Amino acid sequence: MKIVKARKKDFSEIQEMIESEFPYTKKTLEKTEARIKNKNLIFTAINGIKLLGFVEFKLNKEKAGFFGMAVKQKFRCKGIGKKLFRFFLDYCRKKQIKKISLIVKKDNLLAKKIYFSEGFFKVKELKKTIDGSIVEEMQLNLEEFKGTA
Numbered sequence: 001m002k003i004v005k006a007r008k009k010d011f012s013e014i015q016e017m018i019e020s021e022f023p024y025t026k027k028t029l030e031k032t033e034a035r036i037k038n039k040n041l042i043f044t045a046i047n048g049i050k051l052l053g054f055v056e057f058k059l060n061k062e063k064a065g066f067f068g069m070a071v072k073q074k075f076r077c078k079g080i081g082k083k084l085f086r087f088f089l090d091y092c093r094k095k096q097i098k099k100i101s102l103i104v105k106k107d108n109l110l111a112k113k114i115y116f117s118e119g120f121f122k123v124k125e126l127k128k129t130i131d132g133s134i135v136e137e138m139q140l141n142l143e144e145f146k147g148t149a
Contacts, residue, residue: 001080003087006042006054013051014042021070024131040067043087045080055084057092064092066102085114093142100140105133112138 006014015029036042041059045052053071057064066088071080092100103126104111115138123137 001045001047001052001083003043003045003084006036006044010042010044010051010054011036014044014054017054017070017072022068041091043084043091045071045084052080053084055088057088059092059095059097062096062098064095064097064100066100082114085118089118089140089142098141098143100142102138103130103135104138105130106136107133115140 011029011032015032018025018032032042035056039058040056042054042056044054051072052075053069055069056067058067069081069084069088071084089100100120101123102115102120104115106125118140120138120140123139126135126137128135
């Protein structure tokens with residue numbers, strides 16, 4: 001498996017995963033392409049020609065915003081999500097990012113387990129909800145925590 005920058009030919013498959021895993025975002029293929037043009041970074045995990053999953057984020061000087069990641073159902077529980085997330089963290093370290101923020105549904109225990117294992121901490125519960133779930137903001141200060149990577 002390798003992790004590479006998403007290619008134009010990957011966008012429709014990425015869009016299918018977004019629609020499947022994050023239907024509440026109501027993102028279209030055009031919106032996904034616009035986010036990439038707006039400096040969002042999307043990297044894919046691939047095995048040969050098979051797209052296994054993706055991670056999306058944005059860098060802004062010394063801060064990064066993590067927008068999400070997904071692994072196709074049939075490739076889950078094989079460590080791909082963790083590898084994608086660690087790739088993201090390593091990318092941020094190389095770019096000398098100092099702080100990473102993300103939001104996560106309070107009941108998304110699988111994602112939160114990965115985030116906590118990498119040193120993220122809960123900042124606060126937000127007043128908004130996603131898909132009927134309370135949303136939490138989490139953060140990682142890369143200057144203070146070097147992680148396990």
